[in-house]
Amino acid sequence: xxxxxxxxxxxxxxxxxxxxxxxxxxxxxxxxxxxxxxxxxxxxxxxxxxxxxxxxxxxxxxxxxxxxxxxxxxxxxxxxxxxxxxxxxxxxxxxxxxxxxxxxxxxxxxxxxxxxxxxxxxxxxxxxxxxxxxxxxxxxxxxxxxxxxxxxxxxxxxxxxxxxxxxxxxxxxxxxxxxxxxxxxxxxxxxxxxxxxxxxxxxxxxxxxxxxxxxxxxxxxxxxxxxxxxxxxxxxxxxxxxxxxxxxxxxxxxxxxxxxxxxxxxxxxxxxxxxxxxxxxxxxxxxxxxxxxxxxxxxxxxxxxxxxxxxxxxxxxxxxxxxxxxxxxxxxxxxxxxxxxxxxxxxxxxxxxxxxxxxxxxxxxxxxxxxxxxxxxxxxxxxxxxxxxxxxxxxxxxxxxxxxx
Numbered sequence: 001x002x003x004x005x006x007x008x009x010x011x012x013x014x015x016x017x018x019x020x021x022x023x024x025x026x027x028x029x030x031x032x033x034x035x036x037x038x039x040x041x042x043x044x045x046x047x048x049x050x051x052x053x054x055x056x057x058x059x060x061x062x063x064x065x066x067x068x069x070x071x072x073x074x075x076x077x078x079x080x081x082x083x084x085x086x087x088x089x090x091x092x093x094x095x096x097x098x099x100x101x102x103x104x105x106x107x108x109x110x111x112x113x114x115x116x117x118x119x120x121x122x123x124x125x126x127x128x129x130x131x132x133x134x135x136x137x138x139x140x141x142x143x144x145x146x147x148x149x150x151x152x153x154x155x156x157x158x159x160x161x162x163x164x165x166x167x168x169x170x171x172x173x174x175x176x177x178x179x180x181x182x183x184x185x186x187x188x189x190x191x192x193x194x195x196x197x198x199x200x201x202x203x204x205x206x207x208x209x210x211x212x213x214x215x216x217x218x219x220x221x222x223x224x225x226x227x228x229x230x231x232x233x234x235x236x237x238x239x240x241x242x243x244x245x246x247x248x249x250x251x252x253x254x255x256x257x258x259x260x261x262x263x264x265x266x267x268x269x270x271x272x273x274x275x276x277x278x279x280x281x282x283x284x285x286x287x288x289x290x291x292x293x294x295x296x297x298x299x300x301x302x303x304x305x306x307x308x309x310x311x312x313x314x315x316x317x318x319x320x321x322x323x324x325x326x327x328x329x330x331x332x333x334x335x336x337x338x339x340x341x342x343x344x345x346x347x348x349x350x351x352x353x354x355x356x357x358x359x360x361x362x363x364x365x366x367x368x369x370x371x372x373x374x375x376x377x378x379x380x381x382x383x384x385x386x387x388x389x390x391x392x393x394x395x396x397x398x399x400x401x402x403x404x405x
Contacts, residue, residue: 021064022112023056024176025049026105026169027125029242030183030251031070032090036240041091044068047243048181049123051252056121064120067112068092069104075129076161102165109172122169122176123255124217127204128183130158132241140192144199151200159207166215178217179255182208184226186234186241213297218307220258225250257292258307260331262315264339266302268322270394271345272384277302286314315339316404321347321378323354323403346398348378353402358395362387
């Protein structure tokens, strides 16, 4: 009897815990779950948002409350006003005297926090409509160079508004996990929009990624799975850019693949003081037999931020003339901090061991500086732009060492 009572209390506690959480979604028609064959006014419990709320329910034991404030057609400009009539489709807004999405986000946060509930996750996706609004016959009749210039101007203006929007959200929700999906290209090569979309969408995604980093969010790249599958995953065959159910599933899968955050510091053995690290560095993430490659954001001090899926993972890093380093982590229940890596230097030929072949290559390039014909970047082990005795010393200290598998 006591055991049954205890289990009942546990179940009630889990239920209360789930009901105490709200998933807040901000964005446009993709976040709302729009499909051209369904124009029903609804609260937006569909598309990738529904799948994500269901997944959170599996993590919490009870599905969180959902507040999807996304408006079909919303741009970064109309986010601040009521000019986008797509708000009529979202039943979270009144038909008359509708507030802007910006205002609704703020009032919703106030109401949720005021009721004692939490907002552990926020999804935010805006910017694509700033580009789509340009795609008319007159725009496409212009040269690609002119189209690029106008797209760059639109992205620059959208970026400024994204900063304003995200600043307001972060001020209200400093501890929430902010997920920021990028955008896919719905246009196959046969479409006239394909050239400018191929140019503009990666640039918009670069802005979204930069703002995710600035506001401690997690960028979710969604573009790669759509390449070559535009007809299958979107309604573009019916002249509509929105995802089909399969497309929303792809976006959800990418969100889960980036839902955890791994942070730490990479010690680049032998690197000269003042050497410049790249802004991003590629990891391999293995979960069982599945392996994905993902870029981590890398700071000048070697600290990195890497998004990853939940589970028992192996992180592997091979950087130019440093040996491969592999560590194991577990993101099953949350983020992982202090996942530090020390990279051993000296792999001139890139075969993941320091041996006689590396000595031979370094010797052949000895004395060369950046710009000289026989300068070999892989032999410049301290990356001071000169191959000298310091590089020999680094190689000697690690001679006979092999990297991890």
